[in-house]
Amino acid sequence: MIGITHTGVYFPPRIETAKEIAQRAEIPENVIVEKFGLVQKHVSDSSIHASDMAIQAAKPILEKVDPLSIDVLIYFGSSYKDYMVWTCGTKIVHELGLKNAYAFEIMNVSSCFPIALKVARDMLVADDSIRNILLVGGCKEAELVDYQNVRSRFMFNFADGGAAALVSRDSSRSRVLGSCIYTDGSFHDDVRVVGGGSKHPASLESVQQRLHFLDVKDPKDMKQRLDPVSVSNFVHVVQEAMAKSGSSVSEIDWLIPLHTKRSMFRELLDRLELREEQAIYLDHYGHLSALDPCIGLHLGQERQLFQKGDKIVTVSAGTGYTWAATVLEWLE
Known part of the structure; x- marks a missing residue:
């Protein structure tokens, strides 16, 4: 049974409260x-980076399973990493002692965890020699926020x-079911960090103009185009993922979404006819790029919320724009 057997999370100790954010x-x-x-949300200092936080999140998993049993490591976290044009997956494999694992990275900003689950499941279906795939992600994107913009x-x-998250061939905890992914590339130019890429290489001017922070090209225009379709696209990928799992939306027990504004969160629940008690909302953690549904899944296990037979939908979306959902069935 291909499914998630263990999860792990790490949060840096510094907490930034709503009051502090409001002041800034x-x-x-x-x-x-x-x-x-x-x-509130957790914010790292200059001593720790995306790769380090991914490593810390994976360590509790490797206290439960043999590091040498890991065949593949997939980094699914933020593209804002320790260095540009650099694979942190290789560092993570080395630091965790995964001597039998090869590493690669998939990055699709905030939508990537449901996609990574699908990729891991598909790899295990396609290649009998693979037994365990470790999904890891780090996020230091609080550093990319310009509160004056x-x-x-x-x-x-x-x-x-x-x-x-550890995805294993012989999982007795959960089973990965169907997925749906949808991209509307008309939003590709709306959100980006302008400075530092090949179009606008880092320079004194790029620093002075504060081009190394996340920015939205035209918020009003993006809102006019995105608001009419965003929740509908969330609903679409959830519906299709459930259909591919042999179920319907009415059979969802838990929704594990990315962190969004409250109004969007509530609208999505209303459209899916779910109660707030059937979802995990990360109001004490914030938005950590692709990590949100993995974090929500971990919190649900910690709080012993899931019961045998529950259908759990991980769902997310990333600027660009891609919406993605993957369904899990809880087996314990």
């Missing part, structure tokens, strides 16, 4: 809590941390 962004605290859906306001919930 010059926004009322109640707006941060009620609209942004953020009570009102164009990037919807990204003020970005936070830091690490997450990991």
